[in-house]
Amino acid sequence: MAEPGSLVGATVGGLYKIGRLIGHGGMGEVYAAEGTAGEKVAIKVLHARAARDPDLVARFQRESSIAAQIHSPFVAGIVGAGKDRNGRLWIAFEQLEGEGLDERLKREQYLAFADVAPIIDDALQGLIAAHDAGVVHRDIKPANLFIERRQAPPKRARRGSSPPESAERTRILDFGISKVQRTAGRHKSEPSLTAIDATLGSFAYMAPEQVRGSARVDERADLYALGAVAFRALTGRLPFEGNNALTLIALKLDREAPSLAATTGDEWPATIERFLERLMSRDRASRYVSAREALASWREVRQSMGGGPVPPPPTSLRARDGWGADEHTDIGGTFAGDGDDR
Numbered sequence: 001m002a003e004p005g006s007l008v009g010a011t012v013g014g015l016y017k018i019g020r021l022i023g024h025g026g027m028g029e030v031y032a033a034e035g036t037a038g039e040k041v042a043i044k045v046l047h048a049r050a051a052r053d054p055d056l057v058a059r060f061q062r063e064s065s066i067a068a069q070i071h072s073p074f075v076a077g078i079v080g081a082g083k084d085r086n087g088r089l090w091i092a093f094e095q096l097e098g099e100g101l102d103e104r105l106k107r108e109q110y111l112a113f114a115d116v117a118p119i120i121d122d123a124l125q126g127l128i129a130a131h132d133a134g135v136v137h138r139d140i141k142p143a144n145l146f147i148e149r150r151q152a153p154p155k156r157a158r159r160g161s162s163p164p165e166s167a168e169r170t171r172i173l174d175f176g177i178s179k180v181q182r183t184a185g186r187h188k189s190e191p192s193l194t195a196i197d198a199t200l201g202s203f204a205y206m207a208p209e210q211v212r213g214s215a216r217v218d219e220r221a222d223l224y225a226l227g228a229v230a231f232r233a234l235t236g237r238l239p240f241e242g243n244n245a246l247t248l249i250a251l252k253l254d255r256e257a258p259s260l261a262a263t264t265g266d267e268w269p270a271t272i273e274r275f276l277e278r279l280m281s282r283d284r285a286s287r288y289v290s291a292r293e294a295l296a297s298w299r300e301v302r303q304s305m306g307g308g309p310v311p312p313p314p315t316s317l318r319a320r321d322g323w324g325a326d327e328h329t330d331i332g333g334t335f336a337g338d339g340d341d342r
Contacts, residue, residue: 007031007045013084016043016092027056027176032095041079042096046089057089063176064091072129074122076146076171096171098149101233102142110236113272117302119145120230122170124298127226127291130172131219134181137172138217140225141205142232144173179217203245204238205229208252208282220284223294227257227279235263239280256282271304 005021007029012018016033022042023030027050033043050056064081071077080092101119104111123145130137137144148169203211207224210217231239239257242248257280260268275297281287288294 005029012043012045012088012090013080013082013092015080016041016090018043026050027060033092035092039079040095041092042094044091044093048088051087051089059176060089060091062178063174066135066175066178066180067091067093069133070130070135070175072126073169074126074171075129076173096146096148098147098168100143100173101145101147101170101229104147105142105233105236111233113234113305116230116233117298117305118168119147119170119233120226120298121295121302123172123226123229124291124295126170126172127219127222128295130175130178131222131291135175136179136181136217136219137175137222137225138179138206138210139174139177139202140172140222140229141202142229145229146171146173179215181218203248204240205232206252207284209284211249211252218284219290220287223287223291224280224284226294227276231257231260231263231276231280235260237263239263252282256280269301269305271301275301 005024007018008021008031010018012033016035019032019034021029021031028044028046031043031045033041035041046057046060050060061081064078067076067078068081076096077094078091079094081090083089123140127137127140148171150167150169205225205228207217207221210221210224228239231237240248240251240255242251257276259273260266260276261273278287278297279294288297
C-alpha cells in the first residue's frame, strides 16, 4: 500500500487537484482538493489494496450512491464520484471546516449540556433526512458526527427576532455501511452487503438488536446509537464498558442502559433521564418511533434545561407532521473515520 499522502499534487478524475492529506483509515485516504472552477472539496480515495476486495468496492460505491440521495444541511453533501483513468475510485464531498465529535471528546473528555444540545438536535435533523430517503445509517458514533465551523459569524438576535444561527453545525458522515430500506418497486437492484446477516458498526454505540445482526435493523437502531453518543458526551463514559467485545455484547443484551445519575453520581433533571432511557431502551418497540418524534422530545428537554434558544422546526417537519403554529410555537456530519470508537 502506498504511503499516506502519496497523492498530493495529483489530479483525480481529471477534475480535482489534490492538496494536503486530511486523514487516512483502513479503506482509504481523504484529501483537501480544488476543482477546476476553484471549488474546495474533500476527496475520499479508496486504497489500491482495498480496491481488490469486491465487498469493500461495493461498500465504497454504495456510500456515494446513498449519500447522493440525502439532501440536508445536516448531512455531508456529495458533489461527485467516479473512477479515474488510473483505476482509482473516489468520492468528492463538500469540504468542511471543523472537527469530529470524537476529536472534541478526546480533548475535552465530556461536554456541558449546552454544548451537547445543538449537536444532538442537528444529528436528529440529519437522521430525519436520511430516514425519509429510506436510509438507515447503522454506524452513528462520534467519529461520524462532524462539527462544522460556519464561515459567517453568528448574528446577534434582536428582541423579538428569530434565534441567531449557531457558529457550529453538526453534519452526519460516512454512509458506507448504511442500509436502504426496501419498499415496493424501489432499490430492488441494490446489492446486499449483509446477505449473511453480518454485524456491522461500532459495538460501543450499536443497539442490542444490531449486535445480533445488522440486516434486520431499522431507524430505531440509529436513535439508540445517537442516545449512546449523547450519554458519552455528557458523562465522559460509555453506557456499557467491558474489556472485550464479548463482554460488551453480553451487557447490552442483558441490561438496560444506566442512568446519567448512576454513572456520574450527580443528580440530573428527570426530563433528560427519561429521554435517554427511552432512546436507549433495550426493547426497540419502547423507543421513539421516529427521529421526528425524538427531535420534538429533545427540544422539550432543551427548553426545560435552559439549553439556549431552540430553533423552530424545519418547514419539512411542519409540513409532514402537521406541526402548526398554534400547537408548537414553543418548539423551536474525518471522512477517513474508518477506525471505530470501540
